[in-house]
Amino acid sequence: MKIVLIGATGFVGSHLLKEALHRNYDVTAIVRDPSKLAVNDKHLTIVKGDVYNEDELTGLLEGYDVVVSAFNSGWQNPNIYNDFLKGSDAINNAAKKAGIRRIIIVGGAGSLFVAPGVQAVDTDAFPAEWKQGALGARDALTNIQKDSSLDWTFLSPPFNLHPGERTASFRIGHDEPIFNEKGESSISVEDLAVALFNELEKGEFIQRRFTVGY
Numbered sequence: 001m002k003i004v005l006i007g008a009t010g011f012v013g014s015h016l017l018k019e020a021l022h023r024n025y026d027v028t029a030i031v032r033d034p035s036k037l038a039v040n041d042k043h044l045t046i047v048k049g050d051v052y053n054e055d056e057l058t059g060l061l062e063g064y065d066v067v068v069s070a071f072n073s074g075w076q077n078p079n080i081y082n083d084f085l086k087g088s089d090a091i092n093n094a095a096k097k098a099g100i101r102r103i104i105i106v107g108g109a110g111s112l113f114v115a116p117g118v119q120a121v122d123t124d125a126f127p128a129e130w131k132q133g134a135l136g137a138r139d140a141l142t143n144i145q146k147d148s149s150l151d152w153t154f155l156s157p158p159f160n161l162h163p164g165e166r167t168a169s170f171r172i173g174h175d176e177p178i179f180n181e182k183g184e185s186s187i188s189v190e191d192l193a194v195a196l197f198n199e200l201e202k203g204e205f206i207q208r209r210f211t212v213g214y
Contacts, residue, residue: 001065001200002026002028002063002064002065002066003025003026003027003028003064003065003067003200004028004030004060004061004064004066004067004068004100005017005020005030005070006029006030006067006069006071006091007069007070007106008029008030008070009033009036010070011189012072012157012189012192013070015189015190015192015193016068016070016106016193016196016197017039017044018190018193019166019190019193019194019196020068020197021039021041021043021044024043025043025197026043026045027043027045028044028045028047028064029045029046029047030047030049030051030060031047031048031049032049032050033048051071051087051090052083052087054094054097057090057091057094058093058097058098059098060094061095061098061100062099064098064100065100066100066102066103066104066200067091067095067102068103068200069088069104069105070106071084071087071088071091072084072133073086073133075129080132080136081132081133081136081139082136083136084133084137084140085136085139085143088105088143089140089143092144092147092150095150096149096150101149101151102151102152103150103151103152103153104155104196104200105140105144105152105153105154105155106155106157106192106196107138107140107141107154107156107209108133108134108137108156109156109158109159109161109177109211110126110131110138111134111137111209112156112175112176112177113175113176114176114177119138120134120159120177121135141156141209145207145209148207151203151206151207152207153199153206153207153210154208154209154210155192155195155199155209155212156210156211157212158178158185158186158187158212158213159177159185159186160184160185160187161186161189161192162186162187163189164188164190164191165188165190165191166188166193166194167188167190168191168194170187170194170212170214171212171213171214172195172210172211173210173211173213174210174211175209175211177213178211178213178214179213180214184214185213186214187213187214195212
Protein backbone atom coordinates (compact mmCIF):
# COMPACT_ATOMS: atom_id res chain seq x y z
CA MET A 1 0.00 0.00 0.00
CA LYS A 2 1.46 3.33 -1.09
CA ILE A 3 0.51 6.11 1.32
CA VAL A 4 0.67 9.86 0.93
CA LEU A 5 0.80 11.73 4.23
CA ILE A 6 -0.12 15.41 4.34
CA GLY A 7 0.85 17.42 7.43
CA ALA A 8 3.78 15.25 8.49
CA THR A 9 5.62 18.09 10.25
CA GLY A 10 2.74 18.95 12.58
CA PHE A 11 1.94 17.67 16.07
CA VAL A 12 -0.45 14.97 14.88
CA GLY A 13 1.17 14.36 11.52
CA SER A 14 4.61 13.67 12.96
CA HIS A 15 3.15 10.91 15.12
CA LEU A 16 1.20 9.51 12.18
CA LEU A 17 4.46 9.32 10.27
CA LYS A 18 6.18 7.53 13.14
CA GLU A 19 3.35 4.97 13.38
CA ALA A 20 3.28 4.41 9.61
CA LEU A 21 7.01 3.74 9.52
CA HIS A 22 6.68 1.52 12.59
CA ARG A 23 4.30 -0.60 10.49
CA ASN A 24 6.74 -0.56 7.55
CA TYR A 25 4.44 1.30 5.19
CA ASP A 26 5.96 3.04 2.21
CA VAL A 27 5.13 6.69 2.90
CA THR A 28 5.48 9.81 0.81
CA ALA A 29 5.22 12.95 2.93
CA ILE A 30 4.14 16.08 1.08
CA VAL A 31 5.39 19.11 3.00
CA ARG A 32 5.83 22.81 2.33
CA ASP A 33 9.34 22.85 3.80
CA PRO A 34 11.26 19.55 3.56
CA SER A 35 13.97 20.90 5.85
CA LYS A 36 11.50 20.70 8.75
CA LEU A 37 11.18 16.93 8.40
CA ALA A 38 14.38 15.48 9.81
CA VAL A 39 13.48 11.80 9.44
CA ASN A 40 15.68 9.32 7.62
CA ASP A 41 13.98 6.03 6.82
CA LYS A 42 14.17 3.75 3.80
CA HIS A 43 10.37 3.65 3.65
CA LEU A 44 10.01 7.44 3.57
CA THR A 45 10.06 9.78 0.58
CA ILE A 46 9.82 13.52 1.21
CA VAL A 47 8.30 15.73 -1.48
CA LYS A 48 7.84 19.48 -1.48
CA GLY A 49 4.29 20.55 -2.30
CA ASP A 50 1.61 23.14 -1.62
CA VAL A 51 -1.79 21.76 -0.59
CA TYR A 52 -3.47 24.99 -1.69
CA ASN A 53 -2.29 24.39 -5.28
CA GLU A 54 -4.82 21.80 -6.43
CA ASP A 55 -3.25 21.18 -9.82
CA GLU A 56 0.22 20.66 -8.37
CA LEU A 57 -1.16 18.43 -5.64
CA THR A 58 -3.05 16.30 -8.16
CA GLY A 59 0.19 15.51 -9.95
CA LEU A 60 1.93 14.62 -6.69
CA LEU A 61 -0.86 12.23 -5.68
CA GLU A 62 -0.95 10.22 -8.89
CA GLY A 63 -0.01 6.57 -8.44
CA TYR A 64 -0.81 6.32 -4.74
CA ASP A 65 -3.40 4.18 -2.97
CA VAL A 66 -4.48 6.29 -0.01
CA VAL A 67 -4.21 9.81 1.34
CA VAL A 68 -3.78 10.34 5.08
CA SER A 69 -4.36 13.98 5.94
CA ALA A 70 -3.42 15.75 9.14
CA PHE A 71 -3.72 19.09 7.36
CA ASN A 72 -4.12 22.17 9.53
CA SER A 73 -3.88 25.71 8.23
CA GLY A 74 -2.16 26.85 11.44
CA TRP A 75 -3.62 27.79 14.82
CA GLN A 76 -1.96 31.22 14.68
CA ASN A 77 -3.33 31.89 11.19
CA PRO A 78 -5.82 34.79 11.35
CA ASN A 79 -7.57 33.30 8.31
CA ILE A 80 -7.61 29.76 9.71
CA TYR A 81 -11.27 29.07 8.93
CA ASN A 82 -11.17 29.96 5.23
CA ASP A 83 -7.74 28.43 4.71
CA PHE A 84 -8.79 25.23 6.46
CA LEU A 85 -11.70 24.80 4.07
CA LYS A 86 -9.63 25.82 1.06
CA GLY A 87 -6.89 23.31 1.86
CA SER A 88 -9.32 20.53 2.74
CA ASP A 89 -11.26 20.99 -0.49
CA ALA A 90 -8.04 21.05 -2.51
CA ILE A 91 -6.86 17.78 -0.95
CA ASN A 92 -10.19 16.05 -1.59
CA ASN A 93 -10.43 17.31 -5.17
CA ALA A 94 -6.81 16.42 -5.95
CA ALA A 95 -7.30 12.91 -4.60
CA LYS A 96 -10.30 12.40 -6.88
CA LYS A 97 -8.51 13.81 -9.91
CA ALA A 98 -5.53 11.54 -9.18
CA GLY A 99 -7.79 8.49 -9.05
CA ILE A 100 -7.54 7.90 -5.29
CA ARG A 101 -10.74 6.91 -3.52
CA ARG A 102 -9.43 6.22 -0.01
CA ILE A 103 -8.74 9.20 2.22
CA ILE A 104 -8.46 9.30 6.00
CA ILE A 105 -8.65 12.69 7.67
CA VAL A 106 -7.78 13.76 11.19
CA GLY A 107 -10.31 16.45 12.01
CA GLY A 108 -11.34 18.17 15.21
CA ALA A 109 -13.23 17.38 18.39
CA GLY A 110 -15.47 20.43 18.05
CA SER A 111 -17.92 18.64 15.77
CA LEU A 112 -18.61 15.90 18.31
CA PHE A 113 -22.11 16.00 19.75
CA VAL A 114 -22.28 16.77 23.48
CA ALA A 115 -26.09 16.76 23.57
CA PRO A 116 -28.80 15.88 21.04
CA GLY A 117 -28.28 18.23 18.09
CA VAL A 118 -25.58 20.21 19.89
CA GLN A 119 -21.94 20.11 18.78
CA ALA A 120 -19.17 21.05 21.19
CA VAL A 121 -17.99 23.97 19.05
CA ASP A 122 -21.40 25.65 19.40
CA THR A 123 -21.41 25.66 23.22
CA ASP A 124 -20.38 28.59 25.41
CA ALA A 125 -17.77 26.39 27.08
CA PHE A 126 -15.79 25.86 23.89
CA PRO A 127 -12.47 27.82 24.05
CA ALA A 128 -12.63 30.96 21.92
CA GLU A 129 -9.00 30.59 20.75
CA TRP A 130 -9.82 27.25 19.09
CA LYS A 131 -13.23 28.15 17.70
CA GLN A 132 -12.40 29.26 14.15
CA GLY A 133 -10.21 26.24 13.50
CA ALA A 134 -12.85 23.96 14.98
CA LEU A 135 -15.54 25.53 12.81
CA GLY A 136 -13.33 24.97 9.76
CA ALA A 137 -12.86 21.31 10.67
CA ARG A 138 -16.59 20.91 11.35
CA ASP A 139 -17.53 22.40 7.99
CA ALA A 140 -14.88 20.32 6.23
CA LEU A 141 -16.57 17.24 7.71
CA THR A 142 -19.97 18.49 6.55
CA ASN A 143 -18.60 18.97 3.04
CA ILE A 144 -17.04 15.53 2.72
CA GLN A 145 -20.13 13.84 4.17
CA LYS A 146 -21.89 14.96 0.98
CA ASP A 147 -19.25 13.36 -1.26
CA SER A 148 -20.05 9.77 -2.20
CA SER A 149 -17.18 9.58 -4.70
CA LEU A 150 -14.55 9.19 -1.95
CA ASP A 151 -14.10 6.34 0.51
CA TRP A 152 -13.42 8.83 3.27
CA THR A 153 -13.01 8.37 7.01
CA PHE A 154 -12.93 11.29 9.44
CA LEU A 155 -11.23 10.75 12.79
CA SER A 156 -12.20 13.21 15.52
CA PRO A 157 -9.82 13.19 18.50
CA PRO A 158 -11.11 13.57 22.04
CA PHE A 159 -11.01 16.98 23.72
CA ASN A 160 -7.64 16.30 25.33
CA LEU A 161 -5.06 15.10 22.81
CA HIS A 162 -1.65 14.96 24.42
CA PRO A 163 1.82 13.44 24.13
CA GLY A 164 2.06 10.17 26.01
CA GLU A 165 2.48 6.44 25.54
CA ARG A 166 1.61 4.09 22.72
CA THR A 167 -0.60 1.63 24.59
CA ALA A 168 -2.75 0.54 21.61
CA SER A 169 -5.58 0.18 24.14
CA PHE A 170 -8.53 2.55 23.83
CA ARG A 171 -12.24 2.69 23.12
CA ILE A 172 -13.91 3.63 19.85
CA GLY A 173 -17.00 5.78 19.41
CA HIS A 174 -18.85 7.51 16.62
CA ASP A 175 -20.30 11.02 16.87
CA GLU A 176 -20.12 11.60 20.62
CA PRO A 177 -17.01 12.06 22.78
CA ILE A 178 -15.79 9.17 24.91
CA PHE A 179 -15.38 9.92 28.62
CA ASN A 180 -13.61 7.84 31.25
CA GLU A 181 -14.82 7.28 34.81
CA LYS A 182 -13.34 10.64 35.82
CA GLY A 183 -15.29 12.49 33.13
CA GLU A 184 -12.18 13.03 31.01
CA SER A 185 -12.14 12.85 27.21
CA SER A 186 -8.55 12.10 26.31
CA ILE A 187 -6.03 10.02 24.42
CA SER A 188 -2.33 10.21 23.64
CA VAL A 189 -1.40 11.33 20.15
CA GLU A 190 0.55 8.09 19.86
CA ASP A 191 -2.62 6.06 20.36
CA LEU A 192 -4.58 8.32 18.02
CA ALA A 193 -2.06 7.30 15.35
CA VAL A 194 -2.59 3.65 16.20
CA ALA A 195 -6.35 4.10 15.82
CA LEU A 196 -5.97 5.75 12.44
CA PHE A 197 -3.79 3.03 10.93
CA ASN A 198 -5.96 0.33 12.47
CA GLU A 199 -8.81 1.89 10.51
CA LEU A 200 -6.71 1.99 7.37
CA GLU A 201 -6.10 -1.73 7.68
CA LYS A 202 -9.63 -2.75 8.71
CA GLY A 203 -11.84 -0.24 6.87
CA GLU A 204 -14.59 -0.24 9.48
CA PHE A 205 -15.62 3.40 9.02
CA ILE A 206 -15.88 3.96 5.29
CA GLN A 207 -17.78 7.21 4.65
CA ARG A 208 -18.19 7.63 8.40
CA ARG A 209 -16.70 9.59 11.28
CA PHE A 210 -15.34 7.94 14.40
CA THR A 211 -13.62 9.01 17.57
CA VAL A 212 -11.47 7.39 20.23
CA GLY A 213 -10.68 7.77 23.91
CA TYR A 214 -9.59 5.93 27.02
